[in-house]
Amino acid sequence: MAEENEWGLRPLGPSEVNRLRGLAAAVAADLARSGLVISGQQNQYRETSAGGLRVEVDEFDDAAGGIWLHWEVHPSLRKATSEALRGQRFDDPVIASAGSIHERMASTILCMLGALGYVAEPSDDDYRPFAIKVLSAST
Template identity: 40%
Template sequence: MTPEPFTSEPAPEPATPPDDRSLDQLVADLFDQPSPPAAAEPPDEPPAGPGAGPGANAADGPGGTSAEAAAVPGADATEGVLGPRRLDPPAAAALLRLAARVERDLLAAGLNAKPYEVTPSSLAGVEVEVDAFDDAVGGVWLHWRTHPSVAAEGQDSTSVRVVMAEALVRTLAALGYRAEHGDDSLRPFAVHVLAGPASA
């Protein structure tokens, strides 16, 4: 007689206890956890021929492989990143200090200066922008923002911005800064601050 196969009901899965952590705790725990180890890849079969076999590597002679031998000279881990890279924290902090000093010194010189705003502001004056990217147009930029009433009254706000850009370059030079008229098409009539005053 052929015995009947033995079958059993699968054991019920234990109920998952409710997670009562807050959203902030979940995010913190997510970033605090180390990344899971990558799955181990099966070893490559040794190629046939002299010198092949277990333990062979590039230093052992023909037939061996190693990570050093497989690496491409000059390869960059960030080669696939598109666009400019952000500055490292020390360099970005240096730009922020320079921007704060420019804003403070322009205020002391009698000009209304404030951080840059993307949306138009009703306050006329100098806006200080920090571009923290490692490219040709990164750095500290100054924009002269005219009052909205200038355009409403039919005045040529472009002419005002051109004149004020020249005034900013000369004012910064008098304060010990190095600055120049920018050539970035996305920042018309802006002033590029290159360096602050030399330390006394």
């Protein structure tokens, strides 16, 4: 069993990490074949990502661990939303638009995953709003 890191998190074992990475690759490939653009996985800061679906593999042994799918809007909408929030313009229509897009894309991605034979659920993680957690491939 792996030791906890300085944040109290315990990494998954190598076989479980490999299983998650394989499942994440299969999900990404199936969704790409379905027409979704898969954004770069290594772009942590997302400034240069044109948008699309980001696949995250959380490799820790806790409730937040697993495969997460995030819809990324175009940088211009991300920037406008951030500027409205920083300016405390909480009634700015761009915030509502971005939220609506994320909500609808999460619903659409859930439907697509079901059609492709995956078991998934909407996020209940406050740090991952509008994300989808992939639980397994249907057997």
